Amino acid sequence: xxxxxxxxxxxxxxxxxxxxxxxxxxxxxxxxxxxxxxxxxxxxxxxxxxxxxxxxxxxxxxxxxxxxxxxxxxxxxxxxxxxxxxxxxxxxxxxxxxxxxxxxxxxxxxxxxxxxxxxxxxxxxxxxxxxxxxxxxxxxxxxxxxxxxxxxxxxxxxxxxxxxxxxxxxxxxxxxxxxxxxxxxxxxxxxxxxxxxxxxxxxxxxxxxxxxxxxxxxxxxxxxxxxxxxxxxxxxxxxxxxxxxxxxxxxxxxxxxxxxxxxxxxxxxxxxxxxxxxxxxx
Amino acid sequence: xxxxxxxxxxxxxxxxxxxxxxxxxxxxxxxxxxxxxxxxxxxxxxxxxxxxxxxxxxxxxxxxxxxxxxxxxxxxxxxxxxxxxxxxxxxxxxxxxxxxxxxxxxxxxxxxxxxxxxxxxxxxxxxxxxxxxxxxxxxxxxxxxxxxxxxxxxxxxxxxxxxxxxxxxxxxxxxxxxxxxxxxxxxxxxxxxxxxxxxxxxxxxxxxxxxxxxxxxxxxxxxxxxxxxxxxxxxxxxxxxxxxxxxxxxxxxxxxxxxxxxxxxxxxxxxxxxxxxxxxxxxxxxxxxxxxxxxxxxxxxxxxxxxxxxxxxxxxxxxxxxxxxxxxxxxxxxxxxxxxxxxxx
Numbered sequence: 001x002x003x004x005x006x007x008x009x010x011x012x013x014x015x016x017x018x019x020x021x022x023x024x025x026x027x028x029x030x031x032x033x034x035x036x037x038x039x040x041x042x043x044x045x046x047x048x049x050x051x052x053x054x055x056x057x058x059x060x061x062x063x064x065x066x067x068x069x070x071x072x073x074x075x076x077x078x079x080x081x082x083x084x085x086x087x088x089x090x091x092x093x094x095x096x097x098x099x100x101x102x103x104x105x106x107x108x109x110x111x112x113x114x115x116x117x118x119x120x121x122x123x124x125x126x127x128x129x130x131x132x133x134x135x136x137x138x139x140x141x142x143x144x145x146x147x148x149x150x151x152x153x154x155x156x157x158x159x160x161x162x163x164x165x166x167x168x169x170x171x172x173x174x175x176x177x178x179x180x181x182x183x184x185x186x187x188x189x190x191x192x193x194x195x196x197x198x199x200x201x202x203x204x205x206x207x208x209x210x211x212x213x214x215x216x217x218x219x220x221x222x223x224x225x226x227x228x229x230x231x232x233x234x235x236x237x238x239x240x241x242x243x244x245x246x247x248x249x250x251x252x253x254x255x256x257x258x259x260x261x262x263x264x265x266x267x268x269x270x271x272x273x274x275x276x277x278x279x280x281x282x
Numbered sequence: 283x284x285x286x287x288x289x290x291x292x293x294x295x296x297x298x299x300x301x302x303x304x305x306x307x308x309x310x311x312x313x314x315x316x317x318x319x320x321x322x323x324x325x326x327x328x329x330x331x332x333x334x335x336x337x338x339x340x341x342x343x344x345x346x347x348x349x350x351x352x353x354x355x356x357x358x359x360x361x362x363x364x365x366x367x368x369x370x371x372x373x374x375x376x377x378x379x380x381x382x383x384x385x386x387x388x389x390x391x392x393x394x395x396x397x398x399x400x401x402x403x404x405x406x407x408x409x410x411x412x413x414x415x416x417x418x419x420x421x422x423x424x425x426x427x428x429x430x431x432x433x434x435x436x437x438x439x440x441x442x443x444x445x446x447x448x449x450x451x452x453x454x455x456x457x458x459x460x461x462x463x464x465x466x467x468x469x470x471x472x473x474x475x476x477x478x479x480x481x482x483x484x485x486x487x488x489x490x491x492x493x494x495x496x497x498x499x500x501x502x503x504x505x506x507x508x509x510x511x512x513x514x515x516x517x518x519x520x521x522x523x524x525x526x527x528x529x530x531x532x533x534x535x536x537x538x539x540x541x542x543x544x545x546x547x548x549x550x551x552x553x554x555x556x557x558x559x560x561x562x563x564x565x566x567x568x569x570x571x572x573x574x575x576x577x578x579x580x581x582x583x584x585x586x587x588x589x590x591x592x593x594x595x596x597x598x599x600x601x602x603x604x605x606x607x608x609x610x611x612x613x614x615x616x617x618x619x620x621x622x623x624x625x626x627x
Contacts, residue, residue: 013294014519046519188601189295221566231554232563235570238547241599264572265579268518 001211002028002279004179006124006171008040008134008207010142010197011183012190016215019268020183020259021135022050023275029067030280033130036060036123037069040116040136040145044071047135052269060123068129074112077119084122113148114165121168124177139182139197146172146180146206175208183213186249194253214255215275216262218243283315287405287504288414291426291531292513293523297544300327300601300611301513301618302416303351307605308612309412309622310349317350317410319401321418328353330604338400340409346605350410354397354418362396363433367493372486379486381479393418394429399497402504415508424526427505427534430498437487437494502534511540511621516577521584528588540591540621543581547574547597591624593617 001007007024011017018039025037039047044056048071053063058073124132137145144151149169153162172178180201184194194212201210221240227233250258259275266274290302299320306318317340318331331343331351340352360382364373376382394417401415417426425432510531514524527538551574556564585592595615602608612618 014517015295046522187295221562223563223566228559228563231548231551231571232556232559232567234548235551235567236563238597238599239566239570245599263569263576265576 001179001181002031002033002131004131004177004209005129006120006132006134006178007181008120008136008142008146008178009181009183010136010139011213011215012139012193015183015185015190016259017138017183018044018046018135019050019271019275020181020213020215021133022047022268022272023259023279024181025051025067025069025133026272026276027279028131028133029064030276033066034128035067036129036132037067038120038123038132038134039069039071040120040134041072041141044069044135046268047071049268050272052267052272072116072119074115077115081115081118110144110148110151113145114152114168117145117148117172118164118168121171124171139193142180143197143200143204147204150204150206169206172206173208178208180207180210181213182210183215184253184255185216186214186246186253188249191249191253211256212253213257213259214250215259217250217255217258218246218261283408283411285405285408285410286412287401287508288412289401289417289426289505289508289510290414290513291417291424291510291527291538292542293520296513296515296520297595298513299416300608301542301544301595302414303327303331304602304608304611305618305622306349306351306412306414307346307608308618309414310346311609312622313348314411315348315409316412316414317352317404318414318416319352319354319404320416321354321397327601327603330602330608340404343605349605352404354400360392360396363392363494364490367490367497368486369489372489376483376486379479379483381483392429392433394425395433395498395501398426398429398501398505402501405504405508424530424534427531430502430505434491434495434498437491506535509536510538511542512538513542513544515545516543516580521580524584525587528590538590539624540593540617541584541588542593542595542615542618542621543577544595545597546581546594547577549574549578552578591617591621593621 002024009017009021009024011020021037025035028035037047037051039056047069048054048056051063051067051069053069056069056071058071058076060068060070062068120132120134123129136142149165149172152165153169182194182197184190198210201207218239220243221236223236223240227236257279259278262271262274288305290298290305292298302320303318306316310316319340320328320331338352338354340350343349343351361377364376364382368376397415397418401413404410405413510527512524512527514520524541528541531538547570551567551571554567554571556567556571559567581592581594593615594617595611598611602611612622
């Protein structure tokens with residue numbers, strides 16, 4: 001996965017999507033790559049915490065040597081997009097015109113999405129980074145982002161925006177270039193939601209490559225058949241029952257990579273570092 | 283019959299649906315005529331609630347005299363809004379507009395709004411003493427409470443005013459692009475065909491405004507008087523959501539009545555002594571004790587910040603598969619029974 005130029009991380013809310021994105025960025029940096037980590041929707045406070053920083057800026061900022069990060073600010077990305085991609089004069093991209101256009105982009109389908117994914121793809125295209133790791137939208141929304149270029153092509157037969165949609169669509173579908181990391185945990189609802197996304201991906205063919213990353217996977221526990229009374233026995237029983245439940249979901253949806261359940265109090269940055277260790281050990 | 287509404291809120295994946303059902307079963311078994319409204323339950327839970335016949339119409343549960351269940355289908359929501367509030371010709375035009383489909387599938391508030399609207403219909407029916415509503419986790423939970431306003435804003439909002447310039451002019455005015463530089467730019471970027479569709483969409487949508495606004499106001503009033511409990515686990519993402527509810531809900535509705543920590547490990551594990559135990563029992567106890575400790579710290583931090591009833595539900599490795607198991611979950615909890623006998627419940 002780290003061999004690609006662009007990795008987009010998605011997953012159901014609460015499965016550890018931002019932690020995995022940060023871990024990927026950390027692992028790539030440890031390999032000596034020049035990495036850009038991007039929070040695609042929202043201010044990216046989760047990604048920031050896992051990268052060991054307070055807030056992400058809307059422009060690429062170096063957090064540690066080789067590790068850069070930014071969050072996509074919609075209004076700003078839109079202005080950039082209108083200038084650089086739509087070749088509109090700068091004057092048209094701020095002030096009342098920009099505010100009106102921003103209101104429009106907030107409601108119009110695929111505009112917000114194409115602006116966000118467009119910004120990501122443009123960063124990839126610039127060639128400044130060895131790898132761009134994206135903390136992407138959750139499973140339920142990622143489809144509209146991945147499909148934005150196609151949607152635009154269908155909705156807008158003419159107009160400059162249609163010209164741009166073409167190369168974006170191609171970059172996403174290039175399997176050597178782009179990968180989607182689908183983060184899940186071995187439980188019923190995340191499994192069902194992941195399967196729904198996988199079905200959608202098979203139908204739409206909008207990304208060239210994807211991988212399933214199972215997070216918070218418990219390790220097997222070998223204990224005697226008769227367990228002692230009290231906390232030690234209870235903890236073993238809980239572990240075994242949870243482990244068994246996880247195995248049945250992993251059988252149903254096998255993962256390309258299993259990341260361990262991390263016990264106890266850890267800071268978000270420690271979580272990312274520990275998960276990056278697993279990546280490295282492969 | 284006076285109806286109390288209990289809204290069960292919280293981030294995704296914390297067991298909100300299970301706890302809604304569990305509270306519903308426990309209330310019904312105390313003799314309270316109860317309706318549980320769920321959104322997209324996991325299969326085993328749906329089975330427990332008799333999902334074979336579960337639809338958006340409340341169904342009485344077999345052998346459970348006081349319990350009804352309904353499952354919300356919010357997918358057809360926008361079509362329903364259009365059909366309800368626009369005249370038939372405008373509704374047909376709206377639904378046929380390619381922009382309508384694209385815009386509505388991407389407006390998360392619509393699912394929340396549809397769920398809120400349906401839940402309010404059940405509360406208004408006055409057929410139950412208690413309606414427990416499992417809120418959809420769309421895009422950050424609190425959406426459910428702000429959806430009526432978001433919908434009203436979309437239908438009558440600044441985008442429409444921008445495109446049509448205040449009052450509803452004829453299409454002639456709308457397309458006077460030379461007079462509206464923004465539209466000229468939009469036309470260059472998007473192409474005129476899409477712009478025409480968008481304009482038609484908003485003009486038709488505008489005709490629903492009065493109806494939507496009136497209904498949204500009613501829904502808002504209901505949500506404001508309903509009681510909310512927030513479900514979470516001691517994990518960062520759901521906790522952030524829970525904090526958001528406690529911080530932001532008072533602005534739009536009542537302050538939450540309680541926080542429920544699901545999947546809680548026993549506090550007795552924290553100081554349990556692994557000394558003398560063989561491996562791997564000792565190290566397994568140590569790591570789960572660390573986990574129990576982490577949970578306790580996060581609960582304590584929450585409790586110190588928000589003065590509220592705090593309930594804990596033990597971590598069940600197997601999700602409940604029948605009504606008895608759901609009731610046992612309430613009995614095994616600390617605080618949920620108290621919640622059900624609170625004066626507002």
